[in-house]
Amino acid sequence: MTAVFPALLNPVLALLGLGLGIGALLGIVTRRFQLHSDPVVDRINEYLPQTQCGHCGYPGCKPYAIAIANGDAINKCPPGGEATIRKLANLLNVRELPLDASYGIEEKPKVARIREAECIGCALCIPACPVDAILGAPKYMHTVIESECTGCDLCVDPCPVDCIDMIELPHENIVHEQEEHLPCINCGLCIDECPVDILPHSLYFACADNNLELATSLKLEHCIECMKCDSVCPSAIPLVAYYQKAKSDLAIELEERIKAEHAKQRFELHQERQERLQAEEEMRREKRAQLAQEKKKELSSKNIQAALERARSRNNGPAS
Amino acid sequence: MTEIFLILVGAILVNNFVLTQFLGLCPYMGVSGKVETAVGMSAATLFVLTLASACSYLVFHYLLVPLNLEYLRTISFIVVIAAVVSATELIMQKTSPFLYRILGIFLPLITSNCAVLGVALLNINQSNSFTGSVFYGFGAAVGFSLVLVLFSAMREKLDACDIPEPFQGPAIAMITAGLMSLAFMGFTGMVQ
Numbered sequence: 137m138t139a140v141f142p143a144l145l146n147p148v149l150a151l152l153g154l155g156l157g158i159g160a161l162l163g164i165v166t167r168r169f170q171l172h173s174d175p176v177v178d179r180i181n182e183y184l185p186q187t188q189c190g191h192c193g194y195p196g197c198k199p200y201a202i203a204i205a206n207g208d209a210i211n212k213c214p215p216g217g218e219a220t221i222r223k224l225a226n227l228l229n230v231r232e233l234p235l236d237a238s239y240g241i242e243e244k245p246k247v248a249r250i251r252e253a254e255c256i257g258c259a260l261c262i263p264a265c266p267v268d269a270i271l272g273a274p275k276y277m278h279t280v281i282e283s284e285c286t287g288c289d290l291c292v293d294p295c296p297v298d299c300i301d302m303i304e305l306p307h308e309n310i311v312h313e314q315e316e317h318l319p320c321i322n323c324g325l326c327i328d329e330c331p332v333d334i335l336p337h338s339l340y341f342a343c344a345d346n347n348l349e350l351a352t353s354l355k356l357e358h359c360i361e362c363m364k365c366d367s368v369c370p371s372a373i374p375l376v377a378y379y380q381k382a383k384s385d386l387a388i389e390l391e392e393r394i395k396a397e398h399a400k401q402r403f404e405l406h407q408e409r410q411e412r413l414q415a416e417e418e419m420r421r422e423k424r425a426q427l428a429q430e431k432k433k434e435l436s437s438k439n440i441q442a443a444l445e446r447a448r449s450r451n452n453g454p455a456s
Numbered sequence: 457m458t459e460i461f462l463i464l465v466g467a468i469l470v471n472n473f474v475l476t477q478f479l480g481l482c483p484y485m486g487v488s489g490k491v492e493t494a495v496g497m498s499a500a501t502l503f504v505l506t507l508a509s510a511c512s513y514l515v516f517h518y519l520l521v522p523l524n525l526e527y528l529r530t531i532s533f534i535v536v537i538a539a540v541v542s543a544t545e546l547i548m549q550k551t552s553p554f555l556y557r558i559l560g561i562f563l564p565l566i567t568s569n570c571a572v573l574g575v576a577l578l579n580i581n582q583s584n585s586f587t588g589s590v591f592y593g594f595g596a597a598v599g600f601s602l603v604l605v606l607f608s609a610m611r612e613k614l615d616a617c618d619i620p621e622p623f624q625g626p627a628i629a630m631i632t633a634g635l636m637s638l639a640f641m642g643f644t645g646m647v648q
Contacts, residue, residue: 150528
């Protein structure tokens with residue numbers, strides 16, 4: 137027994153020491169690399185269109201982003217459509233899926249408008265708006281702040297008199313009709329001609345494929361539209377027209393992104409306010425309940441007191 | 457210098473861990489669907505393997521040998537490897553969350569990747585020096601990465617091919633892996 141003990145002590149102590157050392161090290165690493173918010177959720181949320189429409193079955197874009205991060209399908213967002221699904225599939229390294237039609241179909245951007253003559257001022261639409269874009273007070277006419285509206289159509293259902301219309305938003309897109317032309321033969325004449333050293337033929341392929349990211353990386357913005365490449369092209373391709381279309385598409389995308397960011401902030405503020413109101417309401421209710429309880433207790437104790445008094449007087453009565 | 461070069465060539469090509477010694481087959485079949493995933497897995501394995509072989513060398517020679525506890529090497533190596541993987545996981549979660557997400561379950565699975573334990577144990581068996589062990593681990597990881605990326609590139613090509621129905625999926629992947637292993641047999645005997 138005594139011989140076994142030291143033989144056992146050494147390995148146990150050694151492994152214990154090893155484990156303790158490693159545990160301390162891991163603890164330090166965990167402390168150093170603590171996560172504050174989930175970066176995956178933030179990145180997914182950036183790609184969602186921020187309409188806060190709730191078509192996906194979640195109350196807004198951020199909740200859907202959290203659900204996606206936890207493994208939900210990426211094809212539940214009708215306003216984002218195919219473009220959003222492609223971006224998410226690339227980001228998350230999953231297969232691209234067609235849009236799930238049970239959550240809605242992809243539509244052009246819309247905006248809500250109230251037929252103001254018919255509005256009865258019920259104010260039911262105001263809490264329904266996820267970005268607080270409806271202005272008005274009870275018993276007065278409401279109106280939609282068009283620049284804030286994300287076109288989610290959540291206000292349409294609560295309206296009792298159906299005075300809210302969803303109107304398609306016109307997009308000013310300078311579309312140049314490209315005439316039929318011969319295919320690019322990669323002759324390279326345009327490269328020598330370009331005064332700002334971009335590769336006109338590569339840029340043409342990127343623009344024709346609608347690959348805006350590639351076009352940006354090929355310095356689309358540097359093109360001064362001098363039309364020199366057009367003039368030398370043996371296939372008579374209207375190159376500059378393609379670049380102009382890509383530039384306007386890029387501008388629209390940028391505008392949409394800015395709008396999405398804005399809507400995201402408004403949604404978060406709306407959510408915050410809603411929560412605060414709920415908490416206040418909860419507190420008031422609690423206070424009222426407490427008050428009622430106290431009153432009840434007081435009353436019952438008073439009753440008991442009175443009953444005791446009566447009993448005592450009755451007891452004392454015959455004795456005296 | 458020559459010694460290190462020989463260790464590297466031996467570990468990468470001649471005694472390739474996956475195709476000659478058949479260690480680390482789980483990620484080899486599991487993460488080879490896409491090239492990007494394979495590259496991510498390779499990077500993680502490269503990091504873990506190099507670090508783990510250095511750590512296990514230190515633990516063996518400065519903790520187990522002085523205490524005459526060489527027989528505990530497997531247990532202590534597993535502990536060390538698990539700790540290295542956990543630390544890598546924590547750091548990666550912060551620094552590159554998307555690689556973390558793509559690797560998913562395979563990152564913790566590096567712990568049970570027998571190539572990692574294999575390298576640590578083989579280092580002891582071959583009585584390599586400290587630099588020798590580090591380069592042996594590095595070479596093993598490079599060899600692993602090489603065949604993993606090659607294999608995933610082939611599988612991506614195979615996805616686009618018209619494969620007879622009974623061979624689709626894992627079956628054709630197994631056949632491809634077998635052919636790759638045969639090809640790597642050509643290196644046998646180049647370096648001891």
